[in-house]
Amino acid sequence: MEPVTTYEIKTTACPHDCPDTCALVVHVQDGKLVKVTGDAHHATTRGFICAKVRYYPERIYGPDRILTPLRRVGKKGEGKFERISWDEALRHIADKFKEILAVYGGEAILPYSYAGTEGVLNNASMDRRFFHKLGTCLLARTICSAAGKMGYVYTTGATYGSDPENIPYARLIIGWGTNSSSQNIHILPLIKEARAKGAIYIHINPHRSDVAEKADYFLQIRPGTDAALALGMMHVIVKEGLYDADYVARFTYGFDKLKERLEAYPPERVSEITGISVPDIQNVARLYARIKPSFLRVGWGFQRHSNGGMTMRTVSCLPGLVGAWGQLGGGFLYSNGGLFPLNTQALERPDLMTGTPRTLNMVELAKILTELNNPPIKAMYVYNCNPAVVAPNQNKVIQGLLREDLFTVVHEQVFTDTVDYADIVLPATTSFEHLDLYRSYWHLYLQLGEPVIPPVGESKSNVEVFRLLAQAMGFEDPCFRDTEEDLIRQALDSSHPFLKGITLERLRQEKRVRLNTPTYPFIAFADGKFPTPSGKIEFYSERMKQAGFDPLPAYIPETESAEGSLELHRKYPISLINAGAKYFVNSSFGNLKSMLAKEKRPVIELHYEDAKARGISEGDRVRVYNDRGECFLYARVGETVPKGSAISFKSWWNKKTGFNGNLNRITSHELEPLGGGAVFYTNLVEVEKI
Numbered sequence: 001m002e003p004v005t006t007y008e009i010k011t012t013a014c015p016h017d018c019p020d021t022c023a024l025v026v027h028v029q030d031g032k033l034v035k036v037t038g039d040a041h042h043a044t045t046r047g048f049i050c051a052k053v054r055y056y057p058e059r060i061y062g063p064d065r066i067l068t069p070l071r072r073v074g075k076k077g078e079g080k081f082e083r084i085s086w087d088e089a090l091r092h093i094a095d096k097f098k099e100i101l102a103v104y105g106g107e108a109i110l111p112y113s114y115a116g117t118e119g120v121l122n123n124a125s126m127d128r129r130f131f132h133k134l135g136t137c138l139l140a141r142t143i144c145s146a147a148g149k150m151g152y153v154y155t156t157g158a159t160y161g162s163d164p165e166n167i168p169y170a171r172l173i174i175g176w177g178t179n180s181s182s183q184n185i186h187i188l189p190l191i192k193e194a195r196a197k198g199a200i201y202i203h204i205n206p207h208r209s210d211v212a213e214k215a216d217y218f219l220q221i222r223p224g225t226d227a228a229l230a231l232g233m234m235h236v237i238v239k240e241g242l243y244d245a246d247y248v249a250r251f252t253y254g255f256d257k258l259k260e261r262l263e264a265y266p267p268e269r270v271s272e273i274t275g276i277s278v279p280d281i282q283n284v285a286r287l288y289a290r291i292k293p294s295f296l297r298v299g300w301g302f303q304r305h306s307n308g309g310m311t312m313r314t315v316s317c318l319p320g321l322v323g324a325w326g327q328l329g330g331g332f333l334y335s336n337g338g339l340f341p342l343n344t345q346a347l348e349r350p351d352l353m354t355g356t357p358r359t360l361n362m363v364e365l366a367k368i369l370t371e372l373n374n375p376p377i378k379a380m381y382v383y384n385c386n387p388a389v390v391a392p393n394q395n396k397v398i399q400g401l402l403r404e405d406l407f408t409v410v411h412e413q414v415f416t417d418t419v420d421y422a423d424i425v426l427p428a429t430t431s432f433e434h435l436d437l438y439r440s441y442w443h444l445y446l447q448l449g450e451p452v453i454p455p456v457g458e459s460k461s462n463v464e465v466f467r468l469l470a471q472a473m474g475f476e477d478p479c480f481r482d483t484e485e486d487l488i489r490q491a492l493d494s495s496h497p498f499l500k501g502i503t504l505e506r507l508r509q510e511k512r513v514r515l516n517t518p519t520y521p522f523i524a525f526a527d528g529k530f531p532t533p534s535g536k537i538e539f540y541s542e543r544m545k546q547a548g549f550d551p552l553p554a555y556i557p558e559t560e561s562a563e564g565s566l567e568l569h570r571k572y573p574i575s576l577i578n579a580g581a582k583y584f585v586n587s588s589f590g591n592l593k594s595m596l597a598k599e600k601r602p603v604i605e606l607h608y609e610d611a612k613a614r615g616i617s618e619g620d621r622v623r624v625y626n627d628r629g630e631c632f633l634y635a636r637v638g639e640t641v642p643k644g645s646a647i648s649f650k651s652w653w654n655k656k657t658g659f660n661g662n663l664n665r666i667t668s669h670e671l672e673p674l675g676g677g678a679v680f681y682t683n684l685v686e687v688e689k690i
């Protein structure tokens with residue numbers, strides 16, 4: 001055995017696209033990461049982390065790690081490559097880009113990225129500068145949360161809500177469209193603390209999960225009908241005079257018009273739409289109105305339906321009606337991403353653009369690669385993203401990625417499904433190997449992640465690669481020479497009081513610093529002022545009217561539903577929703593042997609009556625299909641979903657399942673109308689035993 005020469009314990013932050021953004025403690029032996037744990041001193045991490053990140057050494061040093069730049073030698077999709085040097089790779093990319101620029105212009109080049117890392121620098125800084133200067137298409141990064149974000153903005157004007165550290169003070173908590181035992185596990189101790197003091201927990205979800213089982217009330221709602229439930233709850237609250245009349249008069253706009261709208265949503269009708277009983281609708285409405293403070297935690301689930309933006313718009317009216325805002329322990333939280341006033345203009349430098357290039361919506365990749373003209377996309381540069389797995393309508397996405405005339409660069413840490421379609425592959429560092437700054441879209445702490453191990457193989461960070469590419473293109477603007485430290489200073493350069501006194505030096509010393517909020521926990525909208533045009537919560541929205549939408553909260557049946565299209569529903573009667581897999585974060589970790597062993601196999605949970613009607617039993621292999629394609633899953637049969645619905649877990653790699661086990665073979669690339677978001681969960685399918 002080699003003698004141990006060094007053993008260090010360091011701290012960093014988790015980079016993954018997950019609300020919790022944990023504070024990590026890492027153990028490094030002889031320059032190698034050997035153990036990752038959660039920091040006990042962080043207010044929300046509280047000393048524990050998920051299984052996925054505990055297994056990080058397997059991700060960093062595993063056989064799938066990309067170690068050098070590569071050039072394709074086989075056919076597209078085969079994943080056969082030869083090793084090349086960084087110089088060759090950069091030169092090749094620059095030459096190709098120059099060629100395309102000369103013939104087709106910058107709009108023939110598509111940057112394609114999402115949130116592989118949430119690190120502020122490696123997520124959006126030097127990359128944006130580079131593409132702005134190059135004059136490429138802009139990308140609308142809508143694949144996750146855009147629908148909900150827009151819906152919430154129409155109601156409150158804001159891109160943030162309540163501080164989760166309020167939760168222990170709440171007396172009533174609702175988890176609506178959340179999958180918190182897999183996706184936001186650090187909310188569980190906060191809820192537990194509140195419940196130990198007597199708080200009630202209500203869970204609203206089509207899926208009977210372990211969290212649903214433990215709730216005081218579980219409303220098993222039919223997918224895509226949440227807006228009807230919210231309207232029904234508001235109907236009861238208003239009819240029974242339970243609303244906060246003083247709060248409504250002072251801080252909301254359009255109550256009278258809302259009242260008229262609510263006439264159409266008596267509990268009996270809402271019960272028919274949602275599948276929830278009349279007494280349950282009444283009880284939950286009464287509890288929500290009477291018990292204060294109440295904390296409504298909304299997840300990303302219901303906004304992934306075709307009516308998702310309007311549903312968020314509608315559900316987010318509830319706290320205004322009962323005056324839940326502005327209290328310790330109260331309010332509403334979807335995402336807190338907008339609470340960090342970092343100087344993104346300085347980081348991304350939109351001023352480097354000449355003119356306004358076209359913006360393409362990332363959800364429509366299938367269409368962009370196969371149908372777009374004037375100019376067509378001739379090059380795609382993928383980083384922080386695994387589109388061959390995560391983008392909807394995968395058969396068409398793959399058809400696009402297979403195009404011989406498409407030059408594809410993929411900068412990745414591991415050999416994903418997308419890498420197989422690359423012409424040039426670049427090896428990326430992990431967050432443990434580069435410097436970055438982390439915010440969270442849930443808690444209120446900024447964290448510094450300094451490299452804790454050296455880069456593995458020849459890998460380089462996104463910031464470094466775009467600096468080098470700028471050089472290779474001959475870009476001379478000084479901003480392309482900025483170091484990571486320069487970028488962090490620029491990000492923090494803001495006059496916003498939340499950032500007062502937060503400097504790189506302080507972050508280096510303390511590693512994690514809470515935003516300077518006026519109170520702890522932060523009470524959002526304590527003064528009753530909302531950043532909408534009226535300055536109030538808008539039950540009625542002139543802006544929505546101008547944009548061509550219903551100005552009032554509304555229930556719009558899903559496009560793919562019996563009410564949306566009876567014909568389609570006859571052909572494909574099962575409504576298939578998804579949730580994140582417990583042991584992956586989207587597709588990240590989907591290659592690790594240990595995580596695959598825990599996750600076992602890609603399943604679809606069916607209602608026993610639907611299964612019986614199709615001769616399907618527990619454990620059967622099934623074909624799930626519609627006009628877009630098919631995927632192959634294993635059946636679980638029971639009562640975890642309402643009849644006529646099914647659930648499956650997202651982002652299995654096709655090559656690791658050995659067959660098409662990925663749900664995006666059958667999802668649609670249609671856009672949700674309010675925010676242009678993805679509609680992964682509006683998906684009618686048929687299921688058959690094979």
Ligand SMILES: Nc1nc2c(c(=O)[nH]1)N[C@H]1C(S)=C(S)[C@@H](COP(=O)(O)OP(=O)(O)OC[C@H]3O[C@@H](n4cnc5c(=O)[nH]c(N)nc54)[C@H](O)[C@@H]3O)O[C@H]1N2
Pocket residue numbers: 017018019144176177178179180182183184204205206207221222223224225226298299300301302304305577578579580581582583584585586587647650651681
């Ligand atoms: N383990 C793990 N953690 C993750 C991720 C992961 O893949 N795995 N992904 C990360 C990312 S990118 C995100 S955006 C977040 C997402 O975190 P979540 O908010 O948990 O989002 P989803 O996984 O989309 O699903 C949420 C829940 O919505 C429910 N749902 C689906 N349709 C409806 C509906 O119509 N109405 C209601 N009321 N509920 C519905 C599903 O049953 C599921 O329980 O999690 C992050 N964290």
Ligand SMILES: Nc1nc2c(c(=O)[nH]1)N[C@H]1C(S)=C(S)[C@@H](COP(=O)(O)OP(=O)(O)OC[C@H]3O[C@@H](n4cnc5c(=O)[nH]c(N)nc54)[C@H](O)[C@@H]3O)O[C@H]1N2
Pocket residue numbers: 017113114115116117122143144145304382383384385386387389390391411412413414416428429430431461462578579580585586587588650651663664667680
């Ligand atoms: N069917 C279905 N599809 C879905 C969803 C769903 O619910 N159902 N959910 C959607 C949601 S919520 C989201 S957010 C998207 C997520 O989609 P993506 O953002 O693509 O997320 P990941 O699948 O985790 O892929 C991120 C990739 O980035 C790489 N990466 C990580 N750090 C770095 C880095 O520093 N540099 C570079 N160059 N690469 C890095 C990782 O190795 C990983 O392969 O998927 C969506 N797709």
Ligand SMILES: [Mo]
Pocket residue numbers: 017143144145
């Ligand atoms: Mo997401």
